[in-house]
Amino acid sequence: MNKQIEAIIFDLDGVITDTAEFHYLAWKKLGEDLGIPFDREFNETLKGVSRTDSLERILELGDRQNDFSEAEKDELATKKNAHYVELIRNISEKDLLPGIESFLIQIKRADIKIAMASASKNALMVANALGITSYFDHIVDAATVVNSKPDPEVFLKAANAVSANPENCIGVEDAAAGVDAINAANMFSVAIGDSTILSHANVVLSSTEELELNRIIDKYFAS
Structure with missing residues (x-):
């Protein structure tokens, strides 16, 4: 395949x-x-x-x-x-991490589905405050997730919600438990942060500014 x-x-x-x-x-x-x-x-x-x-x-x-x-x-x-x-009452668009909106736009233009798999029950509220809800095809309601990360449930729910095969998904995380969850879901893992802590990810970037779709695609198809 x-x-x-x-x-x-x-x-x-x-x-x-x-x-x-x-x-x-x-x-x-x-x-x-x-x-x-x-x-x-x-x-x-x-x-x-x-x-x-x-x-x-x-x-x-x-x-x-x-x-x-x-x-x-x-x-x-x-x-x-x-x-x-x-x-977090005063959170707004200015609180988006560097490069994130640009990356979301690149994904949308490539006609790739976008989902959120957060452990936070406030995820939708925060996404609304950041002004990015329109980019997402689905945001998993953490209240519906039984097992927290490192269990893969939240990532599998997100993939299912956008009718995607987990093996054809890329997960983006900053926590070791989150990378464990992506890997357990049999997805390609991209981690943001310290490579010594996140070395079990397929790709480790030092910051969100390094998120660039063509670069991620190249790494994905090379894996």
């Missing part, structure tokens, strides 16, 4: 815009409220991980995983999200 590219599927945080700092501040505040301080190094382990799983990791850090009922954990996660939403 001839190789082809049917869809390019994006993560949101750290790829399209950098809301990671807002997530860090919101989780840090919740951690402090619970008497569980943590640093940026620990926060790196939360990147690409769902809200529920992130909360579990924080509670385990403070050895408090058995201190709350499931309902109370839901309340804690909701509290974190409310603070996060408050922090």
Whole structure:
């Protein structure tokens, strides 16, 4: 079967815009409220991980995983999200990472489907605020995803939503767990960031400014 590219599927945080700092501040505040301080190094382990799983990791850090009922954990996660939403209230087109809109335009002109596979339940809200919703053929609602990254479910859902064969899809991520998810979905993985952390991706770029469709296509067909 001839190789082809049917869809390019994006993560949101750290790829399209950098809301990671807002997530860090919101989780840090919740951690402090619970008497569980943590640093940026620990926060790196939360990147690409769902809200529920992130909360579990924080509670385990403070050895408090058995201190709350499931309902109370839901309340804690909701509290974190409310603070996060408050922090991103002023996000706009200026917060798109460099090169992203140009890359989206290139993909559209090539008549390749575009989807989003984010762990964030606020993905659609953020996409609307960034003014990029019209580029996307589908944005997966993270609330419908059972298994968080590194499980491939969210990428497979995105591919299915745009009627694309996962083997003919390219996934773009900035987190190690996200690259694991793309690879597990049997897609071609493009990572943005530190090559020592993301070396398991098919292609690693140092920044979003390096995203250029013809370059990615060449790497894809050479693989």
